[in-house]
Amino acid sequence: MTTTSSGGEPAPAIADREIVISRVIGAPRELVFEAFTRVRHLSRWWGPEGFTTSTRSFEFRVGGEWDFVMHGPDGTDYQEWITWREIVPPERIELLHGESHDDPNAFESVLTFESAGEQTRIVMHTLFPTRELRDEAVTKYHAIEGGEQTLRNLAAYVAELTRNEPTPNEPTQDEITRNGAES
Structure with a gap:
């Protein structure tokens, strides 16, 4: 597969350096985007199972x-680092992800959040510097399964958030506590 650059000359194929993972999540795009962009949420669901x-x-x-x-579930710690390159709320996030800010093997990811009524389709498109790094991520670190598990964790977390949201006429816990204290 070859693509063409704007100058007309062939551009190198990237398919052998990329991983694309997607999932439909049963929550509005704004909530899914927030769960992906606030550390208080990320710490609750980020990463593969375990x-x-x-x-x-x-x-x-x-x-x-x-x-x-x-x-990791086996006790191994993995140093990680992300820098945000582009942020278009609540539609798109572009980032660079590696072990540190000077990691020559860092990879690029573009996440898109597509609204589908009360659901959101999230697509993670990851591009590695080389085919070998992509292959290592897939075979050694199980990047595809790990990415799918991470999005599954996100979906479960967001479902929990939506279950715990009060209905418009239902008082919040703060209101219950405040009203109870006033009685």
Whole structure:
């Protein structure tokens, strides 16, 4: 497969360097986007099954960084780092992800959030610097299964958020506590 650049000359194929994972999530796009962009949410669902996440620093803005550690179920810690390259709420996030800000093997990801009524289709398009790095991510780190599990965790977390939202006429816990204290 060859694509053509704007100058008419052949551009190198990227299919052998990419992974694309998508999922439809039963929640509005704004909520799914928020769950992906607020550290208080990310720490609750980020990563494959059995992993937990500890954030060292987080600044969600273009040029901002997320410095974190993923803790594997076997006790292995994985140093991670993301910088946000483009943010278009609630439609798109472009990021660079590696072990540190100077990681030569860092990969690019573009996440799109497509509204489908009360559902959201999220697409994670990841591009690695080389085919070999992509293949290593797939075989050694199970990137495809891990990405699918991560989006499944996001879907479950957002479902929990929507179940716990009060209905328009239902009082919030703060209102219940405040009203109870006033009685």
